[in-house]
Amino acid sequence: MFDRLIKSEHQRVEEMLSGYLDGELSPQEQAMVERHLARCSDCAQNLHTLRQTVAVLGQLPPVAVPRSFAIRPVPAARRPGLFQTRRAYVYLRGATALAAILLAVVLAGDAFFTGLAPYLTPAREVAAPAAVVMREVEVEKAVQGVEVEREVVVEATTEAPVVESEPVYAATPSAAPAEKKDELVLTRKPLPTPAAVGKGIEVAPAAAPPSTPEGEVLAEAPLRPEEERIEATAISTTLPADVITTAEPTSTPTAMPTAVVEVLPPAPLLQEPTVRAVVPPSRSALVLWRVVEASLLSLVLALATATLVAKRRRGAK
Amino acid sequence: MDEKVLIDAARQGDVGSFNQLVLSYQSMVYNLAYRILGDGDAAADATQDAFLSAFQAIGKFRGGSFKAWLLRIVTNACHDQLRLKQRRPVTSLDALFVLDPAPIQSLTDPGESPEEYALRQELSKAIQVGIGTLPPEQRVALILSDVQGLSYQEIAEVTGVSLGTVKSRLSRARGKLRDFLLEQRELLPSQYRLKNE
Numbered sequence: 001m002f003d004r005l006i007k008s009e010h011q012r013v014e015e016m017l018s019g020y021l022d023g024e025l026s027p028q029e030q031a032m033v034e035r036h037l038a039r040c041s042d043c044a045q046n047l048h049t050l051r052q053t054v055a056v057l058g059q060l061p062p063v064a065v066p067r068s069f070a071i072r073p074v075p076a077a078r079r080p081g082l083f084q085t086r087r088a089y090v091y092l093r094g095a096t097a098l099a100a101i102l103l104a105v106v107l108a109g110d111a112f113f114t115g116l117a118p119y120l121t122p123a124r125e126v127a128a129p130a131a132v133v134m135r136e137v138e139v140e141k142a143v144q145g146v147e148v149e150r151e152v153v154v155e156a157t158t159e160a161p162v163v164e165s166e167p168v169y170a171a172t173p174s175a176a177p178a179e180k181k182d183e184l185v186l187t188r189k190p191l192p193t194p195a196a197v198g199k200g201i202e203v204a205p206a207a208a209p210p211s212t213p214e215g216e217v218l219a220e221a222p223l224r225p226e227e228e229r230i231e232a233t234a235i236s237t238t239l240p241a242d243v244i245t246t247a248e249p250t251s252t253p254t255a256m257p258t259a260v261v262e263v264l265p266p267a268p269l270l271q272e273p274t275v276r277a278v279v280p281p282s283r284s285a286l287v288l289w290r291v292v293e294a295s296l297l298s299l300v301l302a303l304a305t306a307t308l309v310a311k312r313r314r315g316a317k
Numbered sequence: 318m319d320e321k322v323l324i325d326a327a328r329q330g331d332v333g334s335f336n337q338l339v340l341s342y343q344s345m346v347y348n349l350a351y352r353i354l355g356d357g358d359a360a361a362d363a364t365q366d367a368f369l370s371a372f373q374a375i376g377k378f379r380g381g382s383f384k385a386w387l388l389r390i391v392t393n394a395c396h397d398q399l400r401l402k403q404r405r406p407v408t409s410l411d412a413l414f415v416l417d418p419a420p421i422q423s424l425t426d427p428g429e430s431p432e433e434y435a436l437r438q439e440l441s442k443a444i445q446v447g448i449g450t451l452p453p454e455q456r457v458a459l460i461l462s463d464v465q466g467l468s469y470q471e472i473a474e475v476t477g478v479s480l481g482t483v484k485s486r487l488s489r490a491r492g493k494l495r496d497f498l499l500e501q502r503e504l505l506p507s508q509y510r511l512k513n514e
């Protein structure tokens with residue numbers, strides 16, 4: 001029974017043969033192994049083949065080193081240059097896009113307002129040097145009769161539709177005086193339709209007796225949209241008064257001819273606020289605009305170049 | 318040059334001094350790696366990794382056996398390679414033809430005849446196949462002892478285990494290889510075949 005539990009001497013010796021070969025056993029262990037070997041041919045055989053195996057291993061030829069394994073100093077990681085990171089490229093790309101959009105907006109705005117020049121021309125020609133024009137008209141036709149007034153009225157009132165129809169430019173017309181006059185209701189609308197104009201024409205003569213002569217004269221003439229506008233406002237005799245509300249808030253239709261005449265002298269001065277309001281960018285503003293455009297363009301070009309550089313260099317670290 | 322001087326200089330960051338050490342030890346290191354891994358490329362990777370790690374860690378070397386310290390780094394690098402490439406032990410005879418035939422230099426016998434050289438080549442291949450059948454820990458113990466000639470104590474230092482563990486690993490490794498060689502005795506050149514008394 002105990003034989004199975006206790007490891008046999010044979011087994012123990014077998015495990016010690018390797019140590020015995022190397023002389024790593026204690027004297028007692030060594031003696032035990034030698035005693036066993038004398039009586040056990042299997043263990044003797046084991047020892048023999050083990051010894052051969054170790055000998056063969058010792059005869060293994062060394063393998064030639066394929067190359068030198070000397071280490072090379074790793075170059076210190078340089079901080080990537082200014083345009084060498086991927087992040088720099090992304091930011092530059094975004095900045096270029098933004099600047100380009102901004103430039104496009106500025107140029108579009110410029111083109112837009114430049115394109116509107118034809119529409120603004122009458123007013124500009126009239127309004128910008130409006131004072132001069134007004135005076136010239138006045139001087140040239142001062143001696144004439146009703147026609148003078150009429151023409152002046154027409155001239156004076158050409159601004160009105162522009163003022164009304166271009167709220168961007170217009171000085172905010174005060175509502176108070178206008179509400180008193182029915183005719184003004186029509187002309188206050190941004191772009192009076194032909195229908196409105198027609199109504200204006202029809203209504204005006206009834207509401208403004210003094211303006212009848214003008215109304216009749218004007219009604220006969222063939223109407224074009226611009227002229228309709230002009231004439232509609234011409235009929236509303238109170239319009240100039242409205243334009244120059246500060247000066248003549250209480251002028252009435254009946255007093256129109258006089259009002260118009262009276263209006264003239266101070267007109268240039270009084271017209272100035274609206275003149276300024278109506279005039280598209282002045283010379284200095286234009287120059288400034290051009291400067292802005294040129295700066296934006298150079299900025300876009302500079303950013304685009306930097307973006308391209310960063311694109312090539314990204315990941316090159 | 319005195320090894321200690323080189324080690325001290327390398328500890329200061331002197332790459333040139335460290336490379337002198339590399340020159341001294343690279344054959345031993347490469348051979349150990351080659352016998353453990355059985356493949357020239359893997360052995361080269363392990364060797365390079367080991368020397369790089371050694372240079373980076375040389376500040377931690379506290380004296381004692383530099384050889385044992387270095388070989389410990391090498392065996393770790395070999396274990397990494399084994400894990401990485403999941404190299405299975407080469408067991409079949411076919412493996413003999415697949416094994417990377419690393420050029421063998423005969424250091425000991427310049428007068429060796431071509432026939433003898435060829436025989437040694439054959440032996441090397443056969444042994445390598447047998448070693449490949451062993452589990453990694455036994456493989457390392459066997460090679461360190463019987464190929465590299467390290468003592469039990471040095472092996473314990475390199476592998477980081479007790480003397481008793483070294484003895485038992487070595488005993489089992491030798492027994493297995495012996496059995497393999499007996500089974501496959503045709504693999505060995507006749508003069509190397511194990512003979513019964």
